[in-house]
Amino acid sequence: MDVGGGSPTILIFSDSADGASAAVRHAEAYGGRVAATLPLTGSLDRLDPHLPVDLVIIDVSQDHGEPLDELLRRVDRAARHRHFSSVVVAAPDVLDIVLARVGHEDVDLVVGRDSRALEEVIADRLSIEGTVLQGFRPNAPPGTSPLPVMPPLPDTLTRGLGLPLREEREAYR
Numbered sequence: 001m002d003v004g005g006g007s008p009t010i011l012i013f014s015d016s017a018d019g020a021s022a023a024v025r026h027a028e029a030y031g032g033r034v035a036a037t038l039p040l041t042g043s044l045d046r047l048d049p050h051l052p053v054d055l056v057i058i059d060v061s062q063d064h065g066e067p068l069d070e071l072l073r074r075v076d077r078a079a080r081h082r083h084f085s086s087v088v089v090a091a092p093d094v095l096d097i098v099l100a101r102v103g104h105e106d107v108d109l110v111v112g113r114d115s116r117a118l119e120e121v122i123a124d125r126l127s128i129e130g131t132v133l134q135g136f137r138p139n140a141p142p143g144t145s146p147l148p149v150m151p152p153l154p155d156t157l158t159r160g161l162g163l164p165l166r167e168e169r170e171a172y173r
Contacts, residue, residue: 007033008054008126011047013071015040019059019089019113026119027057030126040064043071053084055125060098061091068094072101079106085125089118 010032014020020037027034038046056075075086086107090098095111108121
């Protein structure tokens with residue numbers, strides 16, 4: 001995946017062609033680059049904590065049992081660790097399942113295939129105000145490098161400021 005290409009990278013998991021198509025259409029309309037559109041089955045093998053992904057969209061219309069449960073838990077953990085933002089589009093029949101496993105504010109929920117709501121959520125997530133994306137600067141001149149990442153403060157300095165010791169980023173598997 002080309003993270004420095006200027007467009008936020010999006011990974012889409014869906015259990016229907018209609019859901020995948022809607023997610024791709026809205027993501028591309030707001031400047032996102034869809035890295036892959038994959039079925040929900042086997043999604044756990046593809047959601048790697050080391051992949052540079054800015055947004056994960058999950059479109060689910062039916063219960064897939066434990067694989068869906070684990071995918072939703074991973075997405076929630078990834079949001080808690082600020083790995084990427086997520087949007088879950090859930091049919092009313094699976095809403096209880098989604099709500100039981102996802103609760104972080106960086107995971108947006110769209111109930112049903114409400115095109116307008118999905119459009120708004122994706123637009124928000126792909127805007128610079130909605131999320132801090134990996135190297136994404138919508139108004140940067142062409143050929144500009146991604147934003148530099150500030151290294152963490154040394155533990156000795158944070159102790160002197162009365163701040164907690166630096167925490168290492170955990171994998172969300």
